[in-house]
Amino acid sequence: MKPRPxxxxxxxxxxxxxxxxHYRRIEARQMYIAAFEALTSLWGDARASELQMAVIxxxxxxCIVRCRRNAEVFVETALSTITEAEGERVALHPLAxxxxxxxxxxxxxxxPEGHPVDGIAIGGREYAGxxxxxxxxxxxxxxIKNQETLYFTCDEMEVD
Amino acid sequence: xxxxxxxxxxxxxGDTSLRRLCLEARNLGLDSIVCIDAGERAQIHDVLVRRxxxxxxxxxxxxxxxxxxxxxxxxxxxxxAGDGAFNRAALSYRGVHILRGxxxxxxxxxxxxxxxxxxxxxxxxxxxxxxxxxxxxxxxxKALRCYRDVLRxxxxxxxxLTISSGARSLLDLRSVREITRLCAVxxxxxxxxxxxxxxxxxxxxxxxxxxxx
Numbered sequence: 001m002k003p004r005p006x007x008x009x010x011x012x013x014x015x016x017x018x019x020x021x022h023y024r025r026i027e028a029r030q031m032y033i034a035a036f037e038a039l040t041s042l043w044g045d046a047r048a049s050e051l052q053m054a055v056i057x058x059x060x061x062x063c064i065v066r067c068r069r070n071a072e073v074f075v076e077t078a079l080s081t082i083t084e085a086e087g088e089r090v091a092l093h094p095l096a097x098x099x100x101x102x103x104x105x106x107x108x109x110x111x112p113e114g115h116p117v118d119g120i121a122i123g124g125r126e127y128a129g130x131x132x133x134x135x136x137x138x139x140x141x142x143x144i145k146n147q148e149t150l151y152f153t154c155d156e157m158e159v160d
Numbered sequence: 161x162x163x164x165x166x167x168x169x170x171x172x173x174g175d176t177s178l179r180r181l182c183l184e185a186r187n188l189g190l191d192s193i194v195c196i197d198a199g200e201r202a203q204i205h206d207v208l209v210r211r212x213x214x215x216x217x218x219x220x221x222x223x224x225x226x227x228x229x230x231x232x233x234x235x236x237x238x239x240x241a242g243d244g245a246f247n248r249a250a251l252s253y254r255g256v257h258i259l260r261g262x263x264x265x266x267x268x269x270x271x272x273x274x275x276x277x278x279x280x281x282x283x284x285x286x287x288x289x290x291x292x293x294x295x296x297x298x299x300x301x302k303a304l305r306c307y308r309d310v311l312r313x314x315x316x317x318x319x320x321l322t323i324s325s326g327a328r329s330l331l332d333l334r335s336v337r338e339i340t341r342l343c344a345v346x347x348x349x350x351x352x353x354x355x356x357x358x359x360x361x362x363x364x365x366x367x368x369x370x371x372x373x
Contacts (some may be wrong), residue, residue, distance in 0.1 A: 091331040
């Protein structure tokens with residue numbers, strides 16, 4: 001089938017969203033499931049079908065979501081209500097909206113690399129974690145059960 | 161003017177330390193946060209941390225006792241909403257700054273009499289974004305209905321509003337842009353959101369009578 005000429009195509013908008021924590025690796029398909037659940041639960045099926053939302057890419061630290069023009073406000077609001085994707089706790093913070101993916105890519109910042117740290121004691125429990133720039137440390141409780149995550153800074157820990 | 165998140169719960173109530181919450185709040189465009197049970201007022205990573213105390217009491221006597229105990233050390237005293245009679249009494253009591261948790265209060269817990277009391281005493285009503293973000297279905301609909309009602313009364317009686325994320329983790333914090341979008345869901349205009357984000361400052365420094373120098 002012949003593609004539609006550009007003047008007859010529907011106008012689209014692209015939304016760049018920051019994923020927190022940035023090291024969570026989520027597949028685009030799983031992000032789409034999470035975003036669509038948020039969209040339908042907030043705006044209902046009828047409105048969600050009008051918005052034509054799609055996840056274009058989902059890389060560590062950010063994702064790009066496409067929607068119809070004039071629907072970006074609804075999609076951004078729904079993205080703010082995402083709390084979980086692929087069974088992991090995440091948050092999405094919409095950063096910018098544009099008519100082209102190329103323009104959005106200028107807003108993407110490089111992802112800081114983390115360094116593994118070990119032997120951290122907080123409240124009598126042992127934690128391992130990843131140290132990031134600006135002294136951020138994300139900690140995971142050692143063991144199989146109750147692997148809670150804590151978000152701290154270096155100043156607040158006792159490192160062995 | 162200082163843009164404030166009116167209620168966050170750092171570690172050990174949540175999973176994020178106070179310093180890390182401040183770092184994230186700075187990234188999200190907030191100037192100040194009200195931390196429940198934080199140590200002291202401090203400036204951390206350019207974010208002003210104010211000490212808040214959340215009073216969760218079953219009766220007004222308990223509220224009075226807690227207010228008397230805490231009002232010297234805390235910057236802000238927040239009271240969890242209860243039924244209609246409790247809310248009216250709490251809103252009339254000098255020393256209470258914010259009434260929060262109306263979304264989980266019983267039906268008709270906040271009516272025009274409470275709204276008038278809040279306006280007269282300058283007590284703010286908190287709009288907690290936590291139920292909008294984390295709840296789904298009927299529970300979220302109830303919160304939205306409640307906030308729509310509070311907004312309608314706010315437009316009539318002009319009592320102050322505050323906005324809080326109720327964050328127990330850095331993942332629960334939201335940027336000013338997101339807060340504006342989320343509040344638009346129940347019909348709050350951007351200028352009303354802006355005013356609500358600046359309210360905490362006004363609560364701490366209420367306008368006094370005009371003095372002739």
